Amino acid sequence: MPNIIVLVKQVPDTNAKIVVNGDRVDLSSVKMVMSPYDEFAVETALKHKEAAGGEVTALTVGGAGAEKILKDAKAIGVDHIVRIDAEGEMDSNALQSVIAQAVADLGGEVVYCGKSAADTGAGSTGPGLAERMGWASVSNIIGATFDGGVSVVMPSGGGNAQMSVPLPAVVSCDKGDFKVRKPNVKGIMQAKKASVDVRSIAAPGSTVSVVNHALPPAKPAGKSYQGGAAAAEVAQLLRDEANII
Amino acid sequence: MTQTIVIAEMNNNAVHPSTAELVSAANTLGGEPTLVVPCTDAGQASGAAGMGAATIIAAKSGAFAHYDASGWAEALDAVVPQGTIITGASPQSKDLAARLAARRNLSVVQDAVKIEGGSITSPVYSGKAMQTVSASGDVVVSVRSNVFAPATGGATDVSVIDTDGNVATSVQEFMARASERLDVAEANIIISGGRGMGSPDNFTHLEAIADTIGAAVGASRAAVDTWEAIPHSMQVGQTGKTVNPNLYIAVGISGAIQHLAGMRSSKYIVAINKDADAPIFQHADYGIVATWEEALPVLHESLKGMMG
Numbered sequence A: 001m002p003n004i005i006v007l008v009k010q011v012p013d014t015n016a017k018i019v020v021n022g023d024r025v026d027l028s029s030v031k032m033v034m035s036p037y038d039e040f041a042v043e044t045a046l047k048h049k050e051a052a053g054g055e056v057t058a059l060t061v062g063g064a065g066a067e068k069i070l071k072d073a074k075a076i077g078v079d080h081i082v083r084i085d086a087e088g089e090m091d092s093n094a095l096q097s098v099i100a101q102a103v104a105d106l107g108g109e110v111v112y113c114g115k116s117a118a119d120t121g122a123g124s125t126g127p128g129l130a131e132r133m134g135w136a137s138v139s140n141i142i143g144a145t146f147d148g149g150v151s152v153v154m155p156s157g158g159g160n161a162q163m164s165v166p167l168p169a170v171v172s173c174d175k176g177d178f179k180v181r182k183p184n185v186k187g188i189m190q191a192k193k194a195s196v197d198v199r200s201i202a203a204p205g206s207t208v209s210v211v212n213h214a215l216p217p218a219k220p221a222g223k224s225y226q227g228g229a230a231a232a233e234v235a236q237l238l239r240d241e242a243n244i245i
Numbered sequence B: 001m002t003q004t005i006v007i008a009e010m011n012n013n014a015v016h017p018s019t020a021e022l023v024s025a026a027n028t029l030g031g032e033p034t035l036v037v038p039c040t041d042a043g044q045a046s047g048a049a050g051m052g053a054a055t056i057i058a059a060k061s062g063a064f065a066h067y068d069a070s071g072w073a074e075a076l077d078a079v080v081p082q083g084t085i086i087t088g089a090s091p092q093s094k095d096l097a098a099r100l101a102a103r104r105n106l107s108v109v110q111d112a113v114k115i116e117g118g119s120i121t122s123p124v125y126s127g128k129a130m131q132t133v134s135a136s137g138d139v140v141v142s143v144r145s146n147v148f149a150p151a152t153g154g155a156t157d158v159s160v161i162d163t164d165g166n167v168a169t170s171v172q173e174f175m176a177r178a179s180e181r182l183d184v185a186e187a188n189i190i191i192s193g194g195r196g197m198g199s200p201d202n203f204t205h206l207e208a209i210a211d212t213i214g215a216a217v218g219a220s221r222a223a224v225d226t227w228e229a230i231p232h233s234m235q236v237g238q239t240g241k242t243v244n245p246n247l248y249i250a251v252g253i254s255g256a257i258q259h260l261a262g263m264r265s266s267k268y269i270v271a272i273n274k275d276a277d278a279p280i281f282q283h284a285d286y287g288i289v290a291t292w293e294e295a296l297p298v299l300h301e302s303l304k305g306m307m308g
Ligand SMILES: Cc1cc2nc3c(=O)[nH]c(=O)nc-3n(C[C@H](O)[C@H](O)[C@H](O)COP(=O)(O)OP(=O)(O)OC[C@H]3O[C@@H](n4cnc5c(N)ncnc54)[C@H](O)[C@@H]3O)c2cc1C
Pocket: A014, A036, B193, B194, B195, B196, B197, B219, B220, B221, B222, B223, B235, B236, B237, B238, B239, B240, B241, B251, B252, B253, B254, B255, B256, B257, B258, B259, B262, B272, B273, B274, B275, B278, B290, B291, B292, B293
């Protein structure tokens, strides 16, 4: 029965306006939520448990504020919630080293995570963690079935491929063609009472550091036209001005 | 100056033209880039000639027949010299970049859109902010396409090095896409429809234009969620695909922040929407306030005329 771990990260709500204050993004008045793809990772982890037994642990690396998303995961059915205490910026090497240590400490055999976090947009953590563990990995899966091992569906050159993945492995999840479950009242009550297992793991120093954040350069105002006939002029500009057609 | 190594972007066993942009990105870090081509047959590396690299290495292995993250990282690690590594930013290349970095205990910086004086800039928070980082020592950097001008000249000779890696995953079944259409993630021009298209049948108007100009057809989440006939593979945005084409044409799409997250970095944006206040117009280079019923036939006729 597999020991299943799912990685969850707290990020700004995707509707939030991002402001930059003194060269850094200022998140002080932004609502924080579980990164959208992590919801698919949690759902896939729970499906794995339903098919194969075992237990699911939701793991996050972050400050105390990040415990809310662990409770959210608990409310929909994960068994254990663990936070590795960390504040401040970590580069991918430092973060992955910490997660790899945590997964080893927890005795994980399969790790699910989001295809990319809504803040970094990187998609580095899953494959990077797998390499550090010496495990197989697949990324951006849109579905999974469990009969003994794990079989995933993922986009692949001009279609979808069904791949068999030997365990142990790290699986990063895209938006699946399934709905994620919502918490019920019992789950929410249990989550309220649940205690978070907080641990600390020393991180190696970061070699990549943030110099600054800035808002994206404002786009110069475009040309605006009224009525469908203007499409002819726009087509002309796409050739003469933009050199595209 | 550190050594820079570019991993060629491959497409159907051939070197993708965007590889020359990666060499150009490597050039901004100084040094003389080495271009490594993952291939099953050294002949596949011939396309790397004249892309500006000082040295071209064909890394030849059966492991490169299908993408497998651990097999590719192992086989490339054995061939790629120490230094800063540049890859493309397709989903597969970002995955490989992360694995290669971890294999060498390096950090990885994804989706670079600017490299200047050793600082690397990439979009964060779904493009709502730009982050600039500096690295001490070697890093792995994935670079977005359509940002750097392609490099030219350089080596034409290819040296071949045999390598190998343990492939962990296996393809059980391949399900080809129902249509032969170009994928939005691979296209240089995209025409996308939203809920304003009214019905999935009306996407044929977008397909007709796409066929004329060699574009892919995309969709908003509202279109994907509302109509079964529009698959999620077409969705552009926060929970769909991030695209970076030369031209993005948004038809009947309001321009919600989550849609913008996937397409705002397109070089040129055209918007067709009947509502003059639709947020998409704030991001359009060319905005047409009209119904698609009015605008698309005119657009199609004009484009047909130009394509000859
Ligand atoms: C967590 C999260 C993730 C999300 N991820 C995505 C994502 O990946 N991609 C995405 O697209 N959205 C995403 N969304 C949804 C997003 O918020 C919007 O709901 C969605 O983009 C709206 O799609 P739309 O513009 O097609 O529809 P609408 O907002 O309904 O807009 C339709 C537009 O069509 C115009 N119109 C109507 N009739 C015509 C006509 N005849 N001719 C011309 N114009 C016409 C209208 O004026 C209107 O502007 C996400 C939301 C959340 C909360």
